[in-house]
Amino acid sequence: MHGWASTLYEHGYRVFAIERSIRVGCRIVVPDIMLLNEEAGRILIIDCxxxxxxxxxxxxxxxxxSLTAILEGTRLPxxxxxxxxxxFAYAIDETHEERIRAHTDFALIVFGDHVVRGIGDLGHEPPTRELQGGVSLDDTVPQFIPxxxxxxxxxxxxxxxxxxxxxxxxxxxxxxxxxVNRATAAMILRNAHPFHVSYAPTHMAELAEATRLSAGRVIASHGVTDRPRSRQDGPR
Known part of the structure; x- marks a missing residue:
């Protein structure tokens, strides 16, 4: 991913949850992504x-x-x-910066055409300082699709x-x-959708079933239908 900002990664942050539900009283929030820096003892919650x-x-x-709700919602080991x-921070497009700044006191990660910059405190001084100074973006967008x-x-x-x-x-x-049983579908899913393990268990199961059905269609399109199952195949 040469040329694309990797500031948070370079400061030790790694993705540990995507679109996981967190309970807040009788309501929930579903942030887009949560990052963990285990060494620094920091969790950064981002809503895009x-x-x-x-x-x-x-x-x-x-x-x-609360931290308890985060740990319960993500089962972070x-x-x-x-x-x-x-x-917590919002990740936003620079065209919406003025309006969003008027409606929140949370930190912002602002993406422009050529620069990503931070506004406010991310709770960890090194990445906060670097992003506040602005990080250049060139035209090399990552080809990896999460x-x-x-x-x-x-x-x-x-x-x-x-x-x-x-x-x-x-x-x-x-x-x-x-x-195309569950084991085969899980193997395909790990290759096709590498971040699926960061999603909630129910969504992981939905992706696995979608993969199993899709693999059956792929085989069928080559003139071969998924063969009848036998007891030796194990459960789906």
């Missing part, structure tokens, strides 16, 4: 805003998020995380992604003996 509006109670709900500090297909996507788009992964895994598409 495509538009210029913030829901009236959105700020107040994020302000009331890190004993040290029980002492982590957590902070969310290659959705369970609500068009079949042909899902199938194209699944087919590429089956070929990468050297699964013989025309082998009449291939069985």
């Amino acid at each position: 805003k495509g538009g210029s509006n913030i829901k009236p109670d959105q700020d107040s709900r994020y302000a009331r998020v 890190c004993e040290a995380c029980e002492a982590c500090l957590h902070m 969310y290659p297909f959705s369970i609500n996507g068009v079949d042909k788009d899902i199938d194209a992604c699944v087919k590429r992964s089956m070929q990468a895994l050297s699964l013989p598409l025309q082998d009449k003996n291939i069985t």
Whole structure:
């Protein structure tokens, strides 16, 4: 990903949850991404805003998020995380900066055409300082796609992604003996959708089932239907 900003990664942050629900009283919040810096004891919660509006109670709900709720919602396997500090930020387009700044006191990560910059405190001095100074972006956008297909996507788009992964895994598409059971689907999903483990368990299960059905369609399109299952195949 040469040429693209990797500031948070360079400061020790790693993705540990995507679109995980966090309970706030009787309500929930679903931030787009959560990053962990285990060494620094920091959790950064980010909500990506495509538009210029913030829901009236959105700020107040994020302000009331507790560390306990984060750990319960993500099941983060890190004993040290029980002492982590957590902070929140919105990631926004610079065209919406003025309007959003007028409606929130949270930190902002502002993306422009050539620079990404930070406004406010991310709760960790090194990345806060670097982003406040602005980080240049060139024209090299990462080719890696973190969310290659959705369970609500068009079949042909899902199938194209699944087919590429089956070929990468050297699964013989025309082998009449291939069985698309849960184990096979999980193997394909790990290759096709590498960040799926960061999603909630229910969504992971939905992606796995979508992958299994797609693999069956891919095999069928090569003139071979998924063979009848036997008891030796195990559960789906």
